[in-house]
Amino acid sequence: MKRKLLTLLCLAGLHLSAQNALNFDGVDDYISSSFSGISGTSARTVEAWVRTTANTVPANGGKQKVILDWGxxxxLGSRFTFNVLFNGAIRVEVGGNGLSGNIDVTDGQWHHVAAVYDPSSTNPLKLYVDGVLDVSGNFTGVTMNTLSGNFAIGRRVDGVNTFEGDIDEVKVWNVARSLSNIVAxxxxxxxxxxxxxxxxxxxxxGTAGGANSGKTSAYxxxxxxxxxxxxFSLSGSSSNWVNGANITAQGASFVSxxxxxxxQYISPTGMTYDSSGVYLDTLQNVYSCDSVIETTLTVKYVDVSVTATGTDLTANRTNATYRWMDCNDNYKLVPGGTRQTLTPPDPNGSYAVSxxxxxxxxTSACYSLDGVGLFENEVSTLKLFPNPTKGIVKVSHQSxxxxxxxxxxxxxxxxxTFxxxxxxxxxxxxxxxxxxxxFIKLEAEGETFVERLILD
Incomplete structure (x- = not known):
């Protein structure tokens, strides 16, 4: 008998993360990425939502808090560091020089911050807070020539000045965006x-404020x-996934x-997985947006092998519930056949156990007392599809x-019967x-073919 797979699906802990963010503890939390950034003096725009109460004023014992960086x-001049520093305002520095804003963003409220670099402009660098131009200018005393690589969120490329607070919606563009586009x-x-x-x-x-030990990637x-x-500790209200900025998700979602x-497990997209692991599926929702489903899957197997010893057949799986069936009598239940070991009523018969x-x-293959599982090693030309089925199944019996x-x-x-x-x-x-x-049983020209079918 060709073995088919039975799926019993049990879903638990469904979490729809409509709008989350990440909290950085200001000690050692950060994110690394293979994104290379924008190099040289090319135009660029970086954006993020931030919420912080950190002390960033050096005169008051504070220090720089880096939102993102690369290079x-x-x-000197080879990094592009977007951060919060003097007066609690945003700043861009390139190593050796920088441009600082004036609007304080360390008041514990969500702020949208952006930095735009346009090499064709007289004042190529512009800093925006909540859709308002904070400052514009240029670097002095150093030539900007950003190197690629080492992209990080929440700390500088040399491993210092980690961010303290929440970061959401990080975007990098390869153009100098206009204020109207940013605001929109x-x-x-x-x-x-x-x-x-x-x-x-x-x-x-992740789940805002929840136990997120397995959520160690930012997609x-x-x-x-x-x-x-x-x-990240990935538990509680800090150093973890938290509630994000008050923005509209436009139908995009992430489901854990x-x-x-x-x-085996059949995913929402029809993929079949037969081993434990973490799997990603992407569906389009009613807004035609991608909804990512992250499935943490545990696949369990039941041992249905049987050992023949003397006058007995024994299921090798212990501490289970058993139902023995007579394969030669249309799989009728064997009277009293509810134990792990069966003494076959017909020593010459063949039996299967559920x-x-x-x-x-x-359910096992059919076994006889000589220890042979009938059809166990036979490649049957009887094919069923789909299997499992919701009701309609096609039986192919070519040749x-x-x-x-x-x-x-x-x-x-x-x-x-047919x-x-x-x-x-x-x-x-x-x-x-x-x-x-x-069980689908086909008798043809002196041969018997049996396949097991799952109706779910």
Whole structure:
């Protein structure tokens, strides 16, 4: 008997993260990424939502809090550091010089901050807070020549000045955006990604304030340059995923699902997974936006092997629930056959056992006292699809010859019969039957073929 897989799906802990952010503890939390940044003197725009009460004024014992950075610490002019520093205002520095704003963003409220560099402008650098131009100017005493690589969120490229507070919606563009474009987009996430957007971190993973020990990636939507979280505690209200800025998600969503399946799991997109792990599926929702489903999957297997010893057949799975069936009598239940070990009433017969263990149920091949599992090693030319099925199943019996086909329940009751089959395909409708295990038996030209079918 060809072994098919039974799936019992159990979903728990469904979390829809409509709008999250990340809290950085100001000690050692940061995110690294393979995103290369914008190099040289090319035009660029960086944006983020931030919320902080950190002391960033050096005269008062404070220090710089870095929102994002890339490039290198040396030579001078080779990094592009977007941060909060003097007067609690945003600043861009390149190593050796910088330009600081005047608007205090350390009041514990969410602020949208942006820095635009336009090499064609007289004052190429502009800093914006909440859609208002804070300051414009240029670097002095140093030539900007940003190196690529080492992109980080929450600390400088040389590993210092970590951010303290919340960061959300980090965007990097390869153009100098106008104020009107920036203002138009500050209050909403993107569904369709704009052409000039080269990096986009929504920070919608995890459960706000929850236990997120496995949520150590920040997904990047443009080039899949996913960020890696370093040193976050991922539990509680700090150093963790938290509630984000008050913006509209435009239908884009991230769903975290914990699933447990028996033998295999069929994902919402139709993918079949037969091993434990973390899997990502992407669906389009009613807004035609991508909804990412992250499934933490545990796949459990039931051992349905059987050992023949002397006059007994023994299921190898211990501490389970057992139902022995007579394969030669249309899989009828063997009277009293509810123990792990069966003494076959017919020593020359063949028997299968249904094993229910840990919430999963599966049925063995047919075994005889000589220890052979009937059809266990045989490649059958009888094929069923789909299997599992919701009701309609097609039975392919190419090159088998004329014969008859029967459908049996797990208790051995004959459900349907089909006579005088030829080579080809037969469609069976089991939609009126109860969910469970069924056996498709084909007898043709002196041979018997059996396949097990799952109706779910």
């Amino acid at each position: 290198a610490a040396s030579p 987009d500050t209050a909403a996430e993107y569904c369709t990604l704009p052409t000039d957007l080269v990096a986009y971190y929504r920070f919608n993973e 990047e939507d443009v080039a899949m340059a996913n960020g890696v979280l370093h040193n 699902v914990t699933a447990s399946a028996c033998n 094993v229910d263990y840990g919430g999963c149920k599966d 088998i010859g004329t014969g008859k086909l029967a459908v049996f329940s797990v208790t051995g009751q004959m459900i349907l 006579e005088d089959l030829g080579n080809g395909e037969t469609e069976i409708d089991l939609s009126s039957q109860s969910k469970g295990i069924y």
